[in-house]
Amino acid sequence: MPHASFQMITQREIKMVKSLKLKKNRVRERKFTVEGVKSTLELLDSKYNIDFVVGTSQFLAAYAQNLEEAEVEIKEVKAKDLESISHFKSSDACLAVVQMKDNVELWDGNGRVFLLDGVSDPGNLGTIIRTMNWFGYGHLLCSPDCADLYNPKTIAASMGSFLHVEVIHMELSGLIRTHQDIPIYAAMLEGTFLNQVAFPDSCMIVMGSESHGISETIKELVNHRVTIPSFGQAESLNVAVATSIIGYQLSLS
Numbered sequence: 001m002p003h004a005s006f007q008m009i010t011q012r013e014i015k016m017v018k019s020l021k022l023k024k025n026r027v028r029e030r031k032f033t034v035e036g037v038k039s040t041l042e043l044l045d046s047k048y049n050i051d052f053v054v055g056t057s058q059f060l061a062a063y064a065q066n067l068e069e070a071e072v073e074i075k076e077v078k079a080k081d082l083e084s085i086s087h088f089k090s091s092d093a094c095l096a097v098v099q100m101k102d103n104v105e106l107w108d109g110n111g112r113v114f115l116l117d118g119v120s121d122p123g124n125l126g127t128i129i130r131t132m133n134w135f136g137y138g139h140l141l142c143s144p145d146c147a148d149l150y151n152p153k154t155i156a157a158s159m160g161s162f163l164h165v166e167v168i169h170m171e172l173s174g175l176i177r178t179h180q181d182i183p184i185y186a187a188m189l190e191g192t193f194l195n196q197v198a199f200p201d202s203c204m205i206v207m208g209s210e211s212h213g214i215s216e217t218i219k220e221l222v223n224h225r226v227t228i229p230s231f232g233q234a235e236s237l238n239v240a241v242a243t244s245i246i247g248y249q250l251s252l253s
Helices: 011-019 023-029 037-044 057-062 064-070 079-085 122-134 152-158 172-178 239-251
Strands: 031-035 050-055 074-076 094-099 112-117 139-142 166-169 184-193 203-208 224-227
Touching: 011 023, 011 079, 011 094, 023 031, 031 037, 031 152, 037 050, 037 064, 037 094, 050 057, 050 079, 057 064, 057 074, 079 094, 112 122, 112 172, 112 239, 122 139, 122 152, 122 239, 184 239, 203 239
Parallel strands: 050 074, 112 139, 112 203, 139 166, 184 203, 184 224
Antiparallel strands: 031 094, 050 094
16 A cells, blocks of 8 residues: 555654643743644645644545655554644644744835734634735735744634734834834724725735724824725734735725
């Protein structure tokens, strides 16, 4: 069988993979995990360096050619062991241990870019990364208190889009002051209706957290406030949904 030559994952490796569920261990080891067939296969063709791929015998047999062409180290795992090292209750046949990128392509100030201020939910961050990829944005700039890019929930929610969008955690106020000539828009409950705004070719769009909104520090630097018109009784929109709506509106102009 194609998977006969693959080594079984060791207990030491299982322990290491489990440890990556915690951010402090990911930071220390400079490694994170990617789960699921779709994302793992996309990962094989990316710029990320892969330590090894863990898969069930069924996965290794089904994708033997992909794995062989990628020339990555492969570990076979029993389904029950995969379930124990997975971040999720239902594992999806495989998991990859990946090295964090050392070289990040910084935003150069050209074009439009979204800034996330205090968006702490990893599911929302992952969905926003997926939205950025859908609308063709190459960068997403996040405040230091945003959710961790390498959180398993962020990676899973991005559905592989983290491979195509540079997600950079940085001090947003310093970035804004560096690019004072670029207009900055903030999505807020009170502002000019979104469909009445003529966004320039280069601008920054700030999205705040659902619970706290945009920080006072960033508000003081904002040039324009925009809002998505409401037609019902909901108090607010989910930040990932709001980002998608604004992304679509920007794609029209």
